[in-house]
Each structure stands twice: as structure tokens, then as C-alpha cells.
Amino acid sequence: MKITLKIWRQKNAKAKGKFVDYELNEVSTEMSFLEMLDALNEKLIISGGEPIAFEHDCREGICGCCSLYINGQPHGPEEKTTTCELHMRSFKDGSTITIEPFRAKAFPVMKDLIVDRNGFDKIMAAGGFVSIDAGSAQDSNSILIKKKNSDEAFNSATCIGCGACVAACKNASAMLFVSAKVSQFALLEQGKVEAKERVVAMVNKMDDLGFGNCTNTYACEAECPKGISVANIARMNREFLSAKLT
Amino acid sequence: MTKLDAKIPKGPLADKWTTYKATAKLVNPANRKKLDVILVGTGLAGAAAASSLGEMGYNIKAFCFQDTPRRAHSVAAQGGINASKNYKNDGDSDYRLFYDMIKGGDYRAREANVYRAAEVSNATIDQLTAQGVPFAREYGGTLDNRSFGGVQVSRTFYAKGQTGQQCLLGAYSGLSRQVKRGTVTMYPRRDMLDIVIVEGKARGIIVRNLVSGEIERHSAHAVILATGGYGTVYYLSTLAVNSNATAAWSAYKKGAFFANPSFIQIHPTSIPVLNDYQAKLTLMSESLRNDGRIWVPIKQGDKRHANDIPEEERDYYLERRYPAFGNLAPRDVASRAAKERCDAGYGVGETGLAVNLDFKDAIEAQGQAAIEDKYGNLFEMYEKITGLNPYKEPMRIYPAGHYTMGGLWVDYNLMTTIPGLFAIGESNFSDHGANRLGASSLMQCAGDGYFITPYTVSNYLADEIKTPRYSTELPEFDEAEKAVRDKMNKLLAVNGTESATSFHKRLGKILWDYSGMLRNEKSLKKALALVDELKEEFWNKVKIPGVDKEINQELERAGRIADFFEIAKLIIIDGLNRKESCGAHFREENQTEGGEAKRDDKNYAYVAAWEYIGDNKAPKIHKEALNYQFVEVKERSYK
Ligand SMILES: Cc1cc2nc3c(=O)[nH]c(=O)nc-3n(C[C@H](O)[C@H](O)[C@H](O)COP(=O)(O)OP(=O)(O)OC[C@H]3O[C@@H](n4cnc5c(N)ncnc54)[C@H](O)[C@@H]3O)c2cc1C
Numbered sequence: 093m094k095i096t097l098k099i100w101r102q103k104n105a106k107a108k109g110k111f112v113d114y115e116l117n118e119v120s121t122e123m124s125f126l127e128m129l130d131a132l133n134e135k136l137i138i139s140g141g142e143p144i145a146f147e148h149d150c151r152e153g154i155c156g157c158c159s160l161y162i163n164g165q166p167h168g169p170e171e172k173t174t175t176c177e178l179h180m181r182s183f184k185d186g187s188t189i190t191i192e193p194f195r196a197k198a199f200p201v202m203k204d205l206i207v208d209r210n211g212f213d214k215i216m217a218a219g220g221f222v223s224i225d226a227g228s229a230q231d232s233n234s235i236l237i238k239k240k241n242s243d244e245a246f247n248s249a250t251c252i253g254c255g256a257c258v259a260a261c262k263n264a265s266a267m268l269f270v271s272a273k274v275s276q277f278a279l280l281e282q283g284k285v286e287a288k289e290r291v292v293a294m295v296n297k298m299d300d301l302g303f304g305n306c307t308n309t310y311a312c313e314a315e316c317p318k319g320i321s322v323a324n325i326a327r328m329n330r331e332f333l334s335a336k337l338t
Numbered sequence: 339m340t341k342l343d344a345k346i347p348k349g350p351l352a353d354k355w356t357t358y359k360a361t362a363k364l365v366n367p368a369n370r371k372k373l374d375v376i377l378v379g380t381g382l383a384g385a386a387a388a389s390s391l392g393e394m395g396y397n398i399k400a401f402c403f404q405d406t407p408r409r410a411h412s413v414a415a416q417g418g419i420n421a422s423k424n425y426k427n428d429g430d431s432d433y434r435l436f437y438d439m440i441k442g443g444d445y446r447a448r449e450a451n452v453y454r455a456a457e458v459s460n461a462t463i464d465q466l467t468a469q470g471v472p473f474a475r476e477y478g479g480t481l482d483n484r485s486f487g488g489v490q491v492s493r494t495f496y497a498k499g500q501t502g503q504q505c506l507l508g509a510y511s512g513l514s515r516q517v518k519r520g521t522v523t524m525y526p527r528r529d530m531l532d533i534v535i536v537e538g539k540a541r542g543i544i545v546r547n548l549v550s551g552e553i554e555r556h557s558a559h560a561v562i563l564a565t566g567g568y569g570t571v572y573y574l575s576t577l578a579v580n581s582n583a584t585a586a587w588s589a590y591k592k593g594a595f596f597a598n599p600s601f602i603q604i605h606p607t608s609i610p611v612l613n614d615y616q617a618k619l620t621l622m623s624e625s626l627r628n629d630g631r632i633w634v635p636i637k638q639g640d641k642r643h644a645n646d647i648p649e650e651e652r653d654y655y656l657e658r659r660y661p662a663f664g665n666l667a668p669r670d671v672a673s674r675a676a677k678e679r680c681d682a683g684y685g686v687g688e689t690g691l692a693v694n695l696d697f698k699d700a701i702e703a704q705g706q707a708a709i710e711d712k713y714g715n716l717f718e719m720y721e722k723i724t725g726l727n728p729y730k731e732p733m734r735i736y737p738a739g740h741y742t743m744g745g746l747w748v749d750y751n752l753m754t755t756i757p758g759l760f761a762i763g764e765s766n767f768s769d770h771g772a773n774r775l776g777a778s779s780l781m782q783c784a785g786d787g788y789f790i791t792p793y794t795v796s797n798y799l800a801d802e803i804k805t806p807r808y809s810t811e812l813p814e815f816d817e818a819e820k821a822v823r824d825k826m827n828k829l830l831a832v833n834g835t836e837s838a839t840s841f842h843k844r845l846g847k848i849l850w851d852y853s854g855m856l857r858n859e860k861s862l863k864k865a866l867a868l869v870d871e872l873k874e875e876f877w878n879k880v881k882i883p884g885v886d887k888e889i890n891q892e893l894e895r896a897g898r899i900a901d902f903f904e905i906a907k908l909i910i911i912d913g914l915n916r917k918e919s920c921g922a923h924f925r926e927e928n929q930t931e932g933g934e935a936k937r938d939d940k941n942y943a944y945v946a947a948w949e950y951i952g953d954n955k956a957p958k959i960h961k962e963a964l965n966y967q968f969v970e971v972k973e974r975s976y977k
């Protein structure tokens with residue numbers, strides 16, 4: 093297929109960026125989206141240009157490295173699919189594809205399509221853990237957990253920390269990310285002891301870092317490549333309120 | 339000649355670790371914060387070590403090349419993590435787990451280390467569970483288990499097909515807690531390019547800041563490498579595309595011996611190579627072999643759709659050849675069996691380089707929902723990549739480069755031959771012999787990090803409490819930094835015509851074809867010549883756009899590929915040296931009549947530890963004899 097790409101190019105964090113057009117004539121429908129960008133980069137390198145900087149690592153939808161805002165959607169058009177899992181069979185011959193970095197005040201652009209998502213680490217360090225020193229844990233089966241709760245905690249825990257929720261939200265809120273972690277621990281006995289301190293610390297940190305408020309548009313859930321549910325946000329709000337009340 | 343001393347504690351196997359812990363030197367809590375430890379790599383092994391050593395109060399500086407620890411390739415591990423809990427009451431014990439790993443590794447691993455790995459496995463599961471890792475549970479609320487290849491008990495804990503993600507996120511949350519406490523400082527987006535040795539001890543590292551391009555120096559009282567495996571040397575592998583050998587390789591060039599580099603596991607169940615653009619191969623977890631049956635048509639070149647081939651015209655070759663273990667034969671055996679069928683013309687798919695992994699019977703017996711519950715995300719992943727629905731037709735799979743049993747040589751302390759330099763997780767060689775059993779790597783990584791390094795690193799640091807913090811102005815740092823800059827400038831100066839990746843692809847193909855699942859003297863010699871040629875071409879033709887003082891992904895890549903060329907040669911040299919077949923290392927000259935690997939215990943029951951003695955000199959071999967005291971060395975049979 094023939095594809096036209098409009099790609100955001102930006103030399104570094106301080107430079108002003110702009111869209112640049114590229115044509116690719118031999119795109120196969122079997123290529124993954126990132127393999128298509130690899131092919132473009134290969135062309136750029138050989139012809140003396142600068143390849144497009146973008147992040148990726150596992151290329152199987154689990155590490156959360158890849159990002160990209162494709163035709164106005166984080167991770168592109170397919171539901172529950174990361175950019176690295178997206179394939180060119182999802183696009184038509186002759187189409188134009190616009191590729192931008194994730195945009196959010198809390199995710200500054202570093203170069204081309206790479207943004208700084210370090211805020212998530214800071215939120216995690218504020219309270220995203222259970223305080224248990226190695227060596228002090230009891231036998232695992234001494235804590236019984238309902239399969240239903242454990243399955244639900246697992247679902248929340250499958251967040252890959254890619255930041256699509258923030259990029260999708262008009263307020264650039266990180267509520268889905270934070271609430272998924274809060275929920276995972278709140279659902280498990282192990283996490284209950286510190287539940288109150290945790291939710292307050294993580295929410296405060298999120299606010300400090302310049303992530304926006306949640307106004308219930310649910311764009312985050314719609315765009316989340318892992319299908320993390322907004323029910324997590326409701327649970328976190330309850331946890332937060334009850335922590336504030338006591 | 340340096341004599342390799344593995345420093346194994348005396349006494350009965352089951353007492354060794356207890357003895358070690360009881361007699362190891364300790365560091366007073368008040369002294370710990372004066373001691374700096376550099377930790378390179380924050381995957382499962384590194385993040386676990388950071389949290390444990392941080393808890394103890396050491397001052398940890400942790401580095402990774404991704405933007406955050408949560409993206410390390412441990413995140414991609416799918417099937418599970420082993421422990422000898424015996425929750426299933428099916429005969430498991432530390433000894434059984436140890437024995438399975440020794441046998442699975444084809445009697446090429448060190449008994450004492452393997453036993454210890456088994457011994458700490460239960461504490462690891464408890465630790466992870468307590469941290470909130472949502473392992474799969476039974477309806478009664480207890481943890482569930484499943485079985486994995488090469489064993490006959492159910493000892494694998496899992497979280498659907500995302501066990502690695504959940505374990506890593508658990509360890510990462512422990513690390514985050516230490517960041518908050520101030521014991522761990524995280525340095526993400528850094529590429530470690532060299533080790534600094536002062537007066538014979540590891541005292542620091544040189545890294546490139548991948549954002550600013552600055553070369554930075556960091557010093558410490560000890561350095562731990564937890565930098566993962568080098569399976570990406572094949573270009574196409576199940577590893578994340580940025581996984582690399584550079585950290586371990588720089589240690590090797592500074593004097594750390596490299597053990598059994600040619601022991602690389604080819605995993606039997608990966609999505610096959612589909613086209614030329616492919617940048618990586620995606621694993622379909624071994625756990626699928628619990629319910630999936632592997633087959634090819636009985637007729638050569640049968641091009642019918644799998645669903646149209648009747649039962650009696652299918653060859654379930656693993657069940658046929660290995661009735662005792664069937665589809666759960668260990669990885670090396672299952673991979674070679676797949677290759678054998680495909681090479682003989684029975685392969686399926688467009689390329690003929692694939693076999694079927696069929697869930698029809700399991701779905702019929704258990705219902706689709708049960709299969710979905712166990713493997714849902716894997717089935718989805720398969721469909722996204724291939725566009726085919728594995729609930730409706732068999733998956734097509736083929737072996738792919740996966741895991742490196744070889745790695746930096748370490749003693750019982752997990753210390754390399756450079757004093758003060760430790761290697762943990764996949765980056766060392768110690769626990770898996772010539773073939774790793776499924777679900778035992780996460781177990782080893784977490785065990786090394788949580789429960790072993792706290793003792794062994796402390797034992798080393800106990801003699802360092804009077805050593806003041808090191809200055810990075812020492813001439814040793816100048817020298818190391820200069821070497822790093824020289825190499826980078828040399829790469830940038832080539833200014834050739836071809837991308838670094840194009841060389842990586844060609845290198846990978848040479849290794850896959852001539853030093854892959856099967857190898858022989860001739861093929862290995864050929865590989866050696868081809869790698870030399872290609873390396874020369876790389877240094878004359880590679881093109882790296884941009885400059886060093888900015889984000890420059892091509893520069894990062896080219897540096898790693900330059901090291902792959904070097905490690906590729908060591909892999910081949912090691913393969914040539916070992917004139918026997920064992921585990922993943924299959925020398926065609928050494929096979930039984932039935933086509934199984936034929937070991938030569940008389941001549942090769944040793945660990946080959948290679949010493950670097952100069953760029954254009956053949957590396958020097960040191961042999962650590964493997965004297966089995968606790969198991970009887972037998973022919974490894976899964977029939
Ligand atoms: C697809 C797949 C599935 C698997 N499934 C299983 C399974 O089900 N069960 C099991 O037990 N095992 C499994 N394995 C194996 C297991 O996942 C790995 O062996 C293990 O996770 C390795 O962990 P690690 O901590 O040693 O290294 P990694 O997790 O690879 O981490 C390496 C770390 O080192 C850093 N690093 C590397 N080089 C440098 C450098 N030069 N400078 C700075 N930082 C550096 C990286 O940033 C990263 O933080 C699987 C492997 C793969 C590829």
C-alpha cells in the first residue's frame with residue numbers, strides 16, 4: 093500500500109516542533125505499525141536524514157514503552173491494542189496517518205515522539221506499594237483471598253503504565269492509572285493496612301505533578317489498551333473520601 | 339593461571355546455605371548508609387535486590403536504560419514462577435525442584451547454587467504475595483498451581499499469562515518504597531558502557547545519559563549487574579528489542595570470566611517468522627503445552643487447512659517420541675523435534691517452518707471459558723499478530739531464540755572473578771546448566787535479588803566499612819571514560835551507508851543458521867569466518883546519523899550491535915570447544931542413534947569460563963569441574 097505520514101518532529105525539549113510529511117510506497121498489510129516506522133527510519137538513515145525518535149521495547153503490548161497519538165487516538169484506531177500490536181491491515185491504501193507524541197502538561201516532549209512519563213514513577217514512590225520487608229512474609233496460603241477479589245485485583249494490576257489514559261483525557265488526568273494501583277491493593281487483604289495513607293499520598297502526588305482533574309468523560313477507559321475499567325476510579329474516590337473522613 | 343574457586347560451603351547439600359548465612363560477615367546497620375552499591379538493571383532481579391538492600395539501609399544507586407524500572411523485559415514473562423511449596427501434595431520438595439533443574443540442565447549446572455535457588459523459592463512466593471502480586475487462586479482462596487515442561491509435579495504459580503509483569507511490578511513497587519525512604523536513587527535512561535576497576539576491585543561505572551548524551555561517572559563500594567540476557571544476539575528473538583549484552587560484555591573485557599556463552603535456549607513455542615520486516619518474535623508461553631497438543635500432518639507437504647486433516651492423519655510427534663512427558667517434554671528436546679519434522683518436510687504454514695499447537699481437545703473437554711481464564715491474553719496476542727483465531731484453529735508455532743543460560747561466571751556469592759562485581763538474574767550463568775526449565779528464571783531472579791544478595795553482598799561489604807566514598811576523579815575513571823568516548827567517536831566517524839539494524843539482522847541470521855539449534859564443527863567454523871567478515875564490514879559501512887550530545891537511538895543501537903559482534907564470536911568459540919551435545923547445545927557429531935543429545939561426561943563435565951586477554955587474541959579457557967556429589971549423573975531421558 094501507499095501511505096502518507098504526517099509526523100511530529102521536534103529536535104529536543106526546548107525546540108519548537110512541526111509536522112513533516114513522508115511518503116511510503118511499499119507498506120505491507122502484514123507489517124506492524126512500528127515495523128512501518130522502522131522501514132521509514134531505514135530509508136531516512138540511508139538517505140542521510142534523521143530517523144524519527146520513538147519509544148518501544150517489548151513490541152508485544154506488555155512493557156508500556158510505546159505510545160504515539162495516531163490519527164487523534166492514543167495507540168491508534170484499534171480497541172484494546174497498543175501501538176506495537178497495531179498492524180497496517182487496520183489502515184487503507186492511500187490513507188494519510190498523523191502521528192504525534194502523547195500530549196499532556198505532565199508529559200513534556202523530549203524529542204520527536206518521545207515524552208517524559210516519569211511522573212508515574214513519582215506517584216508510585218509516593219505510596220504505590222505494600223510495606224513488607226523481604227523475609228518477614230508469612231506462608232502465602234495463610235492469607236486466603238476470594239478468587240473474585242483476586243481476579244479483580246489482577247485486572248487492575250494489568251495496567252502497563254503507558255499513559256494513554258492521560259493522553260486521551262481532555263484534562264490530562266492520571267486518575268485511571270492511579271486508581272488501578274489503588275484498587276489492586278485495596279482489593280487484597282495485604283494492601284488494606286496502608287490503604288488510607290496510600291490513596292491520599294498517591295492522589296496528592298498526582299495533583300502536585302500537574303495532572304488534571306477527572307470530569308467523568310471516560311475517554312481514558314475507551315482508549316486504554318488494556319481495558320482498565322473506570323470502576324477503579326469510582327473505587328478510588330470512595331477510598332479517598334473515607335480516608336479523608338477518618 | 340587463575341584458579342576458579344566457586345567458594346561452595348562445605349557440608350551436606352541441604353545445609354550449605356544455612357551454614358553460609360550463619361557464618362557470613364555482617365555489616366552493622368549504622369555503617370550501611372556509608373556504603374554505596376551500584377545496581378545496573380532493575381528487572382525482576384535488580385528491582386528485588388534494590389528493595390532488599392535498600393531495606394537493609396545501604397545506599398543504592400540503581401540504573402536502567404528504559405525510562406522506568408517497570409518496563410524491564412521481565413515484564414514479558416508469561417507462564418509462571420516455580421516454588422517447591424508442594425501445595426498440590428504431589429510429591430514436591432526442595433530436593434525434587436533441585437533435581438529437576440539439574441537434570442533439566444543436562445548435568446551442566448553447579449549443584450550448590452541450584453539447591454539454594456530451590457531452597458529460597460518458597461520465601462520468594464511468600465514475599466511476592468505479601469507485596470500484593472495477584473497470583474491465580476482457587477475458589478477456596480488458596481494459590482493455584484500449574485505444571486510446566488520437563489517435570490511431573492504442579493509447582494508453577496502464575497498470574498494468567500502475565501506472571502512476569504505481575505512479579506516485576508511487585509518488585510518495582512518494593513523498589514519505589516525504597517525510593518521514598520531515600521535508600522534507593524533511581525537513574526533511568528542511562529546506558530552502562532563500562533566498569534571501573536580501582537586496585538583490582540569494581541568501584542564504579544561509566545554511563546551515557548540517554549537524554550543529554552553526557553557521559554557520567556558513578557562510584558560505589560560494590561557493583562551488581564542485573565542486566566538480563568543476550569538472546570537478542572540472534573536479532574529475532576523473544577526478547578525485547580533493546581535487550582543487549584553490553585553491560586556483561588564490558589565486565590568481560592575488564593576481567594570478569596564469561597561462562598558457557600553458547601548455552602542459549604531456543605524456545606519451542608514462538609509465533610513463527612512471518613516476513614522480512616519483523617523486528618521480534620512473540621513467545622506463546624510454554625504453559626500452553628499443558629492443554630495444547632503439538633502435531634504435524636503425517637503426510638509430507640500436506641497443504642490442507644489444519645481443521646480439515648482428520649485425527650488419524652496427524653502425527654503428535656512429541657507424544658509419540660516421548661510418551662512419559664509428551665507435550666511437556668523440555669524445551670531443547672521439543673525445539674529440536676519441531677525442527678526435525680519441519681526439515682523433513684512436514685512443517686505447516688506458508689513457509690513450512692511451523693507446527694500446530696492445537697487446543698481443540700482441551701476446549702472440548704473443559705469448555706472455552708476455562709481455556710480463556712487460563713490463557714486469554716495469549717490467545718488475544720496471537721490473534722492480533724497473525725489475524726487468526728486460535729479458539730477456532732490450531733496456533734502455528736516454531737522455535738525461537740529465548741534465554742541465555744550462559745552469562746558471567748559467578749561463585750557461590752554470585753560474585754564474578756572481579757572482586758566487588760556481582761552478577762544476578764539472567765546475566766549470570768549459574769543455575770540452569772545447558773537448558774533452563776520453564777518458570778525457573780523468574781524464581782531465580784527474584785531469589786537472587788530478595789534473598790541471596792543481601793547476605794553475599796553484605797559479606798563482601800563487611801570488609802569495606804573503612805573504605806571512604808570513592809572519588810570519580812581517579813585516573814581509572816578518566817581512562818574508562820576515555821575508552822567509552824573513543825569507541826563512540828569511532829562509531830560516529832564511520833559515516834557509512836548502511837543502518838546498524840541491517841547489520842544486526844545479518845549477524846542474527848549467521849548465528850541462527852550455523853550456531854543455532856543444531857551445530858557442527860564445519861558450521862561453527864563457517865559462522866566464525868562470516869562473523870569476522872561482517873564485523874569488518876560493519877566498522878566500515880555503518881551509518882549513524884546525528885551527534886552524541888542528544889537523544890540518539892541509532893548511536894545506542896550501534897554500540898550494542900558492535901558488542902554483539904564480539905560476543906557472537908565467543909558464543910561460536912565456546913560451541914566449537916564443547917565437542918559434546920548437552921541441553922540446548924546440540925553438536926550434530928554427538929548424538930544417539932535416536933537423535934538425542936549425547937553428553938560426554940568424561941571430557942566435558944565442566945563449566946567453560948572464558949577470560950578476555952586482548953582484542954585479537956583467542957580467549958583463554960578456564961574449567962570449573964562439575965563434580966556431582968549429591969545426584970547420580972545419568973542419561974537424560976524423557977521417553
Ligand atoms: C517472552 C518471555 C517469556 C518468559 N517467560 C518466563 C516465565 O514464564 N517464567 C520464567 O521463569 N521465566 C520466563 N522468561 C525468562 C525471564 O523472564 C527472564 O529470564 C528474566 O525476567 C530476566 O530478568 P532479569 O532481571 O535478569 O533481567 P531483565 O528483566 O531483562 O532486566 C534487565 C535490566 O537491565 C537493564 N540493563 C540492561 N543493560 C543495561 C545497560 N547496559 N545499562 C543500563 N541498564 C541496563 C535494563 O534496563 C533492565 O532494567 C521469559 C522470557 C521471555 C523473553
Ligand code: FES
Nearest residue numbers: 149151156158176
Ligand atoms: S513496545 Fe512494549 S507495549 Fe508496545
